[in-house]
Amino acid sequence: MSFNIALSGVNAAQKDLDVTANNIANVNTVGFKESRAEFADVYSNSIFSNARTQVGSGVQTATVAQQFHQGGRLSTNNALDMAINGNGFFVMSNESGSTDRTFTRAGAFSLDDQGFVVNSRGNYLQTFAVTESGTPASLSLNATKPLQIPERAGIPKQTDTVNGSMNLPAKTPGLDPAAFDPTDAKTYSSSTSVTIFDSLGEPHTLTQYFVKSGTDNEWQMFAYVDGQNALGVVTDPDTGNPVLTDPADPTSTTRRTLDLTFDANGKIASPDPARIDTIGLDFENGSDTAQVIDIGFDSITQFSAPFEVGRLTQDGATVGRLTNIDVGPDGTVAATYSNGTIEKLGIVAMARFSNEQGLSQIGDTQWRESLLSGEAIVGQPNTGTLGKIDSSKLEQSNTNLTTELVDLITAQRNFQANSRALEVNSTLQQTILQIR
Structure with a gap:
Protein backbone atom coordinates (compact mmCIF):
# COMPACT_ATOMS: atom_id res chain seq x y z
CA MET A 1 0.00 0.00 0.00
CA SER A 2 2.76 2.43 0.97
CA PHE A 3 4.40 1.84 -2.42
CA ASN A 4 1.22 2.97 -4.19
CA ILE A 5 0.83 5.98 -1.93
CA ALA A 6 4.36 7.14 -2.59
CA LEU A 7 3.97 6.41 -6.30
CA SER A 8 0.81 8.54 -6.46
CA GLY A 9 2.78 11.34 -4.81
CA VAL A 10 5.51 11.03 -7.43
CA ASN A 11 2.92 11.14 -10.21
CA ALA A 12 1.27 14.21 -8.67
CA ALA A 13 4.61 15.96 -8.30
CA GLN A 14 5.42 15.10 -11.90
CA LYS A 15 2.07 16.53 -13.02
CA ASP A 16 2.80 19.71 -11.06
CA LEU A 17 6.22 19.92 -12.70
CA ASP A 18 4.67 19.42 -16.16
CA VAL A 19 2.08 22.19 -15.63
CA THR A 20 4.68 24.60 -14.23
CA ALA A 21 7.11 23.83 -17.06
CA ASN A 22 4.37 24.44 -19.61
CA ASN A 23 3.60 27.82 -18.04
CA ILE A 24 7.26 28.79 -18.13
CA ALA A 25 7.64 27.60 -21.72
CA ASN A 26 4.74 29.87 -22.81
CA VAL A 27 5.78 32.97 -20.89
CA ASN A 28 6.17 34.82 -24.24
CA THR A 29 3.15 33.29 -26.01
CA VAL A 30 0.61 35.97 -26.96
CA GLY A 31 -2.79 35.34 -25.38
CA PHE A 32 -1.58 32.35 -23.33
CA LYS A 33 -3.40 31.61 -20.07
CA GLU A 34 -1.45 29.86 -17.33
CA SER A 35 -2.70 26.67 -15.73
CA ARG A 36 -2.72 25.41 -12.16
CA ALA A 37 -2.60 21.77 -11.15
CA GLU A 38 -5.13 21.02 -8.41
CA PHE A 39 -4.95 17.80 -6.36
CA ALA A 40 -7.25 15.81 -4.08
CA ASP A 41 -6.55 13.08 -1.52
CA VAL A 42 -7.74 9.50 -2.05
CA TYR A 43 -9.63 7.45 0.51
CA SER A 44 -11.26 4.04 0.16
CA ASN A 45 -14.77 4.21 1.53
CA SER A 46 -16.59 1.22 3.01
CA ILE A 47 -19.49 0.80 5.41
CA PHE A 48 -17.21 -1.33 7.59
CA SER A 49 -14.20 1.02 7.55
CA ASN A 50 -13.02 2.70 10.74
CA ALA A 51 -12.64 6.37 10.02
CA ARG A 52 -10.51 6.88 13.13
CA THR A 53 -7.79 4.53 11.95
CA GLN A 54 -8.22 4.78 8.16
CA VAL A 55 -5.09 5.70 6.21
CA ALA A 62 -8.35 16.70 -9.58
CA THR A 63 -8.01 19.10 -12.50
CA VAL A 64 -5.63 21.30 -14.41
CA ALA A 65 -7.47 24.61 -14.19
CA GLN A 66 -6.65 27.46 -16.52
CA GLN A 67 -6.47 30.95 -15.06
CA PHE A 68 -8.16 33.52 -17.31
CA HIS A 69 -7.08 36.70 -15.55
CA GLN A 70 -5.88 39.60 -17.71
CA GLY A 71 -2.36 39.52 -19.11
CA GLY A 72 -0.19 42.56 -19.71
CA ARG A 73 -0.49 44.59 -22.91
CA LEU A 74 2.31 45.14 -25.38
CA SER A 75 2.18 48.09 -27.80
CA THR A 76 2.88 47.42 -31.48
CA ASN A 77 2.87 49.34 -34.76
CA ASN A 78 0.28 47.10 -36.44
CA ALA A 79 -3.31 48.40 -36.37
CA LEU A 80 -4.56 44.83 -36.86
CA ASP A 81 -2.99 43.74 -33.57
CA MET A 82 -5.79 43.74 -31.00
CA ALA A 83 -5.94 43.14 -27.28
CA ILE A 84 -9.12 42.62 -25.28
CA ASN A 85 -9.22 44.86 -22.22
CA GLY A 86 -11.69 42.96 -20.06
CA ASN A 87 -13.78 39.84 -20.56
CA GLY A 88 -14.36 38.01 -23.81
CA PHE A 89 -12.76 36.11 -26.66
CA PHE A 90 -12.20 36.76 -30.34
CA VAL A 91 -14.32 34.52 -32.57
CA MET A 92 -12.40 32.56 -35.22
CA PHE A 128 -20.67 41.30 -37.54
CA ALA A 129 -22.05 43.17 -40.55
CA VAL A 130 -22.45 46.86 -39.72
CA THR A 131 -25.47 49.01 -40.47
CA GLU A 132 -25.41 52.63 -41.63
CA SER A 133 -25.97 53.74 -38.05
CA GLY A 134 -22.84 51.88 -36.97
CA THR A 135 -24.55 49.07 -35.04
CA PRO A 136 -24.27 45.31 -35.67
CA ALA A 137 -26.80 44.03 -38.20
CA SER A 138 -27.25 40.80 -36.21
CA LEU A 139 -25.80 39.57 -32.91
CA SER A 140 -25.74 35.91 -33.86
CA LEU A 141 -22.74 33.58 -33.86
CA ASN A 142 -23.79 32.05 -37.18
CA ALA A 143 -24.23 35.52 -38.69
CA THR A 144 -20.55 36.37 -38.26
CA LYS A 145 -18.34 36.45 -41.32
CA PRO A 146 -14.61 36.77 -42.01
CA LEU A 147 -13.21 40.29 -42.06
CA GLN A 148 -11.78 41.24 -45.44
CA ILE A 149 -9.87 44.45 -46.14
CA PRO A 150 -10.78 45.60 -49.69
CA GLU A 151 -7.92 46.18 -52.12
CA ARG A 152 -10.03 48.20 -54.52
CA ALA A 153 -9.89 51.94 -54.74
CA GLY A 154 -12.42 53.99 -52.83
CA ILE A 155 -15.54 54.40 -54.97
CA PRO A 156 -16.11 58.00 -56.06
CA LYS A 157 -19.26 59.72 -54.88
CA GLN A 158 -20.92 62.46 -56.87
CA THR A 159 -21.76 65.68 -55.10
CA ASP A 160 -25.38 65.88 -54.07
CA ALA A 179 -25.31 93.30 -65.96
CA PHE A 180 -23.72 90.35 -64.14
CA ASP A 181 -20.65 88.93 -65.87
CA PRO A 182 -18.59 86.26 -64.01
CA THR A 183 -15.46 87.44 -65.82
CA ASP A 184 -15.90 91.01 -64.58
CA ALA A 185 -15.44 91.46 -60.81
CA LYS A 186 -17.13 94.87 -60.99
CA THR A 187 -20.49 93.27 -61.80
CA TYR A 188 -20.83 91.25 -58.58
CA SER A 189 -20.34 92.00 -54.90
CA SER A 190 -18.77 88.82 -53.52
CA SER A 191 -17.98 85.28 -54.57
CA THR A 192 -16.78 81.97 -53.18
CA SER A 193 -16.11 78.56 -54.69
CA VAL A 194 -15.90 74.90 -53.75
CA THR A 195 -14.73 71.77 -55.57
CA ILE A 196 -17.50 69.33 -56.46
CA PHE A 197 -17.36 65.89 -58.09
CA ASP A 198 -19.34 64.15 -60.80
CA SER A 199 -20.32 60.47 -60.73
CA LEU A 200 -16.92 59.42 -62.13
CA GLY A 201 -15.04 61.30 -59.43
CA GLU A 202 -13.81 64.08 -61.71
CA PRO A 203 -13.49 67.40 -59.87
CA HIS A 204 -15.25 70.57 -60.99
CA THR A 205 -15.35 74.07 -59.54
CA LEU A 206 -18.66 75.42 -58.35
CA THR A 207 -18.55 79.19 -57.92
CA GLN A 208 -21.25 81.19 -56.20
CA TYR A 209 -21.55 84.87 -57.06
CA PHE A 210 -23.55 87.29 -54.90
CA VAL A 211 -24.94 90.54 -56.34
CA LYS A 212 -26.47 93.19 -54.09
CA SER A 213 -29.45 94.62 -55.96
CA GLY A 214 -30.53 98.25 -55.81
CA THR A 215 -33.16 97.40 -53.18
CA ASP A 216 -32.07 97.14 -49.56
CA ASN A 217 -31.80 93.67 -48.06
CA GLU A 218 -32.11 91.95 -51.46
CA TRP A 219 -29.40 89.88 -53.17
CA GLN A 220 -29.14 87.53 -56.11
CA MET A 221 -26.94 84.47 -56.17
CA PHE A 222 -25.53 83.04 -59.43
CA ALA A 223 -24.02 79.56 -59.50
CA TYR A 224 -21.53 78.52 -62.21
CA VAL A 225 -19.74 75.23 -62.72
CA ASP A 226 -16.40 75.37 -64.53
CA GLY A 227 -17.32 78.82 -65.78
CA GLN A 228 -20.44 77.59 -67.55
CA ASN A 229 -23.92 78.78 -66.72
CA ALA A 230 -26.04 76.81 -69.22
CA LEU A 231 -26.42 73.77 -67.01
CA GLY A 232 -30.16 73.23 -66.85
CA VAL A 233 -33.38 74.67 -65.56
CA VAL A 234 -33.46 75.73 -61.93
CA THR A 235 -36.54 75.21 -59.79
CA ASP A 236 -37.40 76.90 -56.54
CA PRO A 237 -38.19 74.15 -54.00
CA ASP A 238 -40.75 76.37 -52.30
CA THR A 239 -42.86 76.93 -55.41
CA GLY A 240 -41.59 74.29 -57.86
CA ASN A 241 -41.38 77.00 -60.53
CA PRO A 242 -38.31 77.76 -62.64
CA VAL A 243 -36.05 80.50 -61.38
CA LEU A 244 -35.83 83.02 -64.24
CA THR A 245 -32.96 85.31 -65.06
CA ASP A 246 -35.48 87.77 -66.47
CA PRO A 247 -38.96 87.47 -64.88
CA ALA A 248 -40.44 88.92 -68.06
CA ASP A 249 -38.81 86.21 -70.18
CA PRO A 250 -40.12 82.69 -69.37
CA THR A 251 -37.28 81.16 -71.43
CA SER A 252 -34.46 82.73 -69.37
CA THR A 253 -33.92 79.74 -67.12
CA THR A 254 -30.35 78.75 -67.94
CA ARG A 255 -28.67 81.31 -65.72
CA ARG A 256 -28.94 79.74 -62.27
CA THR A 257 -30.05 82.47 -59.89
CA LEU A 258 -31.67 82.68 -56.53
CA ASP A 259 -33.24 85.75 -54.93
CA LEU A 260 -32.20 86.22 -51.30
CA THR A 261 -34.17 88.55 -49.02
CA PHE A 262 -33.10 89.49 -45.50
CA ASP A 263 -35.10 91.06 -42.70
CA ALA A 264 -34.16 94.13 -40.69
CA ASN A 265 -32.15 91.94 -38.27
CA GLY A 266 -29.93 90.57 -41.04
CA LYS A 267 -31.49 87.11 -41.02
CA ILE A 268 -32.65 85.32 -44.16
CA ALA A 269 -36.33 85.98 -44.85
CA SER A 270 -36.89 84.17 -48.12
CA PRO A 271 -36.53 81.66 -49.46
CA ASP A 272 -36.25 79.65 -46.25
CA PRO A 273 -34.33 77.45 -46.59
CA ALA A 274 -32.22 79.29 -49.15
CA ARG A 275 -31.85 76.43 -51.58
CA ILE A 276 -31.97 75.68 -55.29
CA ASP A 277 -31.57 72.56 -57.41
CA THR A 278 -29.32 72.53 -60.44
CA ILE A 279 -30.70 69.93 -62.81
CA GLY A 280 -29.21 68.16 -65.82
CA LEU A 281 -25.49 68.85 -65.40
CA ASP A 282 -23.49 67.52 -68.35
CA PHE A 283 -19.73 67.49 -67.92
CA GLU A 284 -19.17 65.79 -71.30
CA ASN A 285 -17.08 62.98 -69.85
CA VAL A 292 -28.55 67.12 -59.14
CA ILE A 293 -26.63 69.40 -56.82
CA ASP A 294 -28.60 70.86 -53.96
CA ILE A 295 -27.10 74.22 -52.98
CA GLY A 296 -28.09 75.43 -49.56
CA PHE A 297 -26.99 77.50 -46.61
CA ASP A 298 -26.84 76.29 -43.04
CA SER A 299 -26.46 79.92 -42.02
CA ILE A 300 -26.44 83.03 -44.19
CA THR A 301 -26.72 86.52 -42.77
CA GLN A 302 -26.55 90.15 -43.85
CA PHE A 303 -24.78 91.95 -41.05
CA SER A 304 -22.75 95.13 -41.06
CA ALA A 305 -19.52 93.16 -41.30
CA PRO A 306 -17.11 92.12 -44.09
CA PHE A 307 -17.90 89.26 -46.45
CA GLU A 308 -16.94 86.12 -44.61
CA VAL A 309 -17.32 82.42 -45.39
CA GLY A 310 -17.48 80.48 -42.16
CA ARG A 311 -17.90 77.09 -43.79
CA LEU A 312 -18.44 75.68 -47.27
CA THR A 313 -18.74 71.93 -47.61
CA GLN A 314 -19.89 69.34 -50.13
CA ASP A 315 -20.59 65.62 -49.80
CA GLY A 316 -18.86 64.26 -52.92
CA ALA A 317 -15.53 62.45 -53.23
CA THR A 318 -13.09 61.49 -55.95
CA VAL A 327 -10.20 49.56 -35.03
CA GLY A 328 -12.27 51.35 -32.40
CA PRO A 329 -12.82 50.32 -28.75
CA ASP A 330 -16.28 49.06 -29.77
CA GLY A 331 -14.72 46.77 -32.38
CA THR A 332 -15.70 48.84 -35.43
CA VAL A 333 -13.19 48.35 -38.23
CA ALA A 334 -13.03 51.36 -40.55
CA ALA A 335 -11.06 51.85 -43.77
CA THR A 336 -9.88 55.37 -44.59
CA TYR A 337 -9.26 56.33 -48.22
CA SER A 338 -7.14 59.07 -49.73
CA GLN A 357 -12.53 27.12 -17.20
CA GLY A 358 -14.85 24.61 -18.86
CA LEU A 359 -13.55 25.49 -22.34
CA SER A 360 -11.72 22.75 -24.22
CA GLN A 361 -8.16 23.55 -25.21
CA ILE A 362 -7.31 22.78 -28.83
CA GLY A 363 -3.84 24.32 -28.99
CA ASP A 364 -2.51 27.46 -30.66
CA THR A 365 -3.99 29.47 -27.75
CA GLN A 366 -7.49 28.59 -28.95
CA TRP A 367 -10.45 27.07 -27.19
CA ARG A 368 -13.70 25.43 -28.14
CA GLU A 369 -16.97 25.52 -26.22
CA SER A 370 -18.02 22.42 -24.30
CA LEU A 371 -20.84 21.22 -22.06
CA LEU A 372 -18.95 22.52 -19.04
CA SER A 373 -18.36 25.99 -20.49
CA GLY A 374 -21.91 26.53 -21.75
CA GLU A 375 -22.84 28.07 -25.07
CA ALA A 376 -21.05 31.14 -26.37
CA ILE A 377 -22.79 34.45 -25.64
CA VAL A 378 -21.82 36.85 -28.43
CA GLY A 379 -21.98 40.62 -28.52
CA GLN A 380 -20.27 43.82 -29.54
CA PRO A 381 -17.07 44.81 -27.71
CA ASN A 382 -17.33 47.45 -24.99
CA THR A 383 -20.98 46.60 -24.30
CA GLY A 384 -22.38 44.86 -21.23
CA THR A 385 -19.73 42.72 -19.55
CA LEU A 386 -17.61 42.40 -22.70
CA GLY A 387 -14.27 44.17 -22.75
CA SER A 392 -2.08 48.19 -31.93
CA LYS A 393 -1.68 46.19 -28.73
CA LEU A 394 -1.24 42.51 -27.87
CA GLU A 395 -2.21 40.72 -24.69
CA GLN A 396 0.84 38.98 -23.29
CA SER A 397 0.89 35.70 -21.41
CA ASN A 398 -0.51 36.06 -17.90
CA THR A 399 2.24 33.80 -16.53
CA ASN A 400 4.18 35.28 -13.62
CA LEU A 401 7.68 33.94 -14.15
CA THR A 402 8.81 34.58 -10.57
CA THR A 403 5.87 32.67 -9.13
CA GLU A 404 6.37 29.80 -11.58
CA LEU A 405 10.05 29.44 -10.63
CA VAL A 406 9.08 29.22 -6.96
CA ASP A 407 6.40 26.65 -7.84
CA LEU A 408 9.01 24.73 -9.83
CA ILE A 409 11.25 24.45 -6.78
CA THR A 410 8.29 23.37 -4.62
CA ALA A 411 7.26 20.69 -7.12
CA GLN A 412 10.85 19.47 -7.27
CA ARG A 413 10.99 19.12 -3.48
CA ASN A 414 7.70 17.22 -3.50
CA PHE A 415 9.06 14.88 -6.14
CA GLN A 416 12.21 14.28 -4.12
CA ALA A 417 10.24 13.66 -0.93
CA ASN A 418 7.95 11.11 -2.56
CA SER A 419 10.94 9.46 -4.24
CA ARG A 420 12.52 9.18 -0.80
CA ALA A 421 9.34 7.55 0.49
CA LEU A 422 9.64 4.96 -2.29
CA GLU A 423 13.25 4.37 -1.37
CA VAL A 424 12.42 3.86 2.32
CA ASN A 425 9.65 1.41 1.44
CA SER A 426 12.05 -0.50 -0.75
CA THR A 427 14.63 -0.65 2.07
CA LEU A 428 12.03 -1.90 4.55
CA GLN A 429 10.87 -4.65 2.22
CA GLN A 430 14.46 -5.66 1.54
CA THR A 431 15.05 -5.89 5.30
CA ILE A 432 11.99 -8.11 5.73
CA LEU A 433 13.08 -10.39 2.91
CA GLN A 434 16.50 -10.86 4.56
CA ILE A 435 15.00 -12.11 7.85
CA ARG A 436 15.81 -15.81 8.34
Missing part, protein backbone atom coordinates in the same frame (compact mmCIF):
# COMPACT_ATOMS: atom_id res chain seq x y z
CA GLY A 56 -5.39 7.53 2.93
CA SER A 57 -4.51 5.92 -0.38
CA GLY A 58 -2.46 8.77 -1.76
CA VAL A 59 -3.17 11.71 -4.01
CA GLN A 60 -4.80 12.22 -7.37
CA THR A 61 -4.94 15.07 -9.90
CA SER A 93 -13.13 30.03 -37.97
CA ASN A 94 -10.71 27.69 -39.73
CA GLU A 95 -12.39 28.21 -43.13
CA SER A 96 -14.04 31.27 -44.66
CA GLY A 97 -17.38 29.52 -45.17
CA SER A 98 -17.33 27.29 -42.11
CA THR A 99 -19.80 27.58 -39.23
CA ASP A 100 -17.34 25.90 -36.85
CA ARG A 101 -16.15 28.54 -34.37
CA THR A 102 -13.17 28.64 -32.06
CA PHE A 103 -12.21 31.29 -29.53
CA THR A 104 -8.96 32.99 -28.60
CA ARG A 105 -7.45 35.88 -26.67
CA ALA A 106 -4.46 36.07 -29.00
CA GLY A 107 -4.99 39.12 -31.21
CA ALA A 108 -1.89 38.97 -33.43
CA PHE A 109 -3.60 39.33 -36.80
CA SER A 110 -2.38 39.98 -40.33
CA LEU A 111 -3.67 39.80 -43.91
CA ASP A 112 -3.57 36.75 -46.16
CA ASP A 113 -3.16 36.83 -49.94
CA GLN A 114 -6.88 37.62 -50.40
CA GLY A 115 -7.04 40.45 -47.86
CA PHE A 116 -8.71 38.44 -45.08
CA VAL A 117 -7.67 39.12 -41.50
CA VAL A 118 -6.18 35.90 -40.12
CA ASN A 119 -3.99 34.69 -37.27
CA SER A 120 -0.68 32.83 -37.61
CA ARG A 121 -2.54 29.55 -38.25
CA GLY A 122 -4.60 31.05 -41.07
CA ASN A 123 -7.85 31.09 -39.09
CA TYR A 124 -10.27 33.87 -39.97
CA LEU A 125 -11.29 36.66 -37.60
CA GLN A 126 -15.08 36.87 -37.48
CA THR A 127 -17.07 40.11 -37.54
CA THR A 161 -25.33 68.73 -51.58
CA VAL A 162 -23.31 71.91 -51.05
CA ASN A 163 -23.83 73.68 -47.74
CA GLY A 164 -22.34 76.92 -46.54
CA SER A 165 -22.26 79.42 -43.74
CA MET A 166 -21.46 83.04 -44.63
CA ASN A 167 -22.16 86.72 -44.08
CA LEU A 168 -23.00 89.20 -46.85
CA PRO A 169 -21.95 92.81 -46.05
CA ALA A 170 -25.01 94.99 -45.42
CA LYS A 171 -23.23 98.17 -46.60
CA THR A 172 -22.36 96.76 -50.02
CA PRO A 173 -23.33 99.21 -52.83
CA GLY A 174 -26.18 98.04 -55.06
CA LEU A 175 -25.49 96.67 -58.55
CA ASP A 176 -27.58 95.75 -61.57
CA PRO A 177 -28.07 91.94 -61.61
CA ALA A 178 -28.86 92.10 -65.32
CA GLY A 286 -19.62 60.17 -69.70
CA SER A 287 -20.67 60.90 -66.14
CA ASP A 288 -24.26 60.88 -64.89
CA THR A 289 -26.14 63.59 -66.77
CA ALA A 290 -28.98 63.45 -64.25
CA GLN A 291 -26.80 64.66 -61.42
CA VAL A 319 -11.42 58.11 -56.42
CA GLY A 320 -9.36 57.14 -53.38
CA ARG A 321 -6.81 54.58 -52.30
CA LEU A 322 -6.76 52.76 -48.98
CA THR A 323 -4.56 54.72 -46.59
CA ASN A 324 -5.38 53.47 -43.11
CA ILE A 325 -7.24 50.87 -41.07
CA ASP A 326 -8.65 51.81 -37.67
CA ASN A 339 -10.27 60.87 -50.94
CA GLY A 340 -11.32 61.45 -47.35
CA THR A 341 -14.08 58.82 -47.26
CA ILE A 342 -14.35 56.33 -44.40
CA GLU A 343 -15.95 52.93 -44.91
CA LYS A 344 -17.03 50.75 -41.99
CA LEU A 345 -16.04 47.18 -42.84
CA GLY A 346 -17.55 45.37 -39.86
CA ILE A 347 -17.60 45.01 -36.08
CA VAL A 348 -15.29 42.50 -34.41
CA ALA A 349 -17.36 39.71 -32.87
CA MET A 350 -16.70 38.89 -29.23
CA ALA A 351 -17.92 35.98 -27.12
CA ARG A 352 -18.04 35.14 -23.43
CA PHE A 353 -18.93 31.99 -21.47
CA SER A 354 -20.62 31.21 -18.18
CA ASN A 355 -17.68 28.99 -17.19
CA GLU A 356 -14.46 29.90 -18.95
CA LYS A 388 -13.16 46.82 -25.19
CA ILE A 389 -10.71 46.46 -28.07
CA ASP A 390 -7.26 48.06 -27.79
CA SER A 391 -5.85 48.41 -31.31
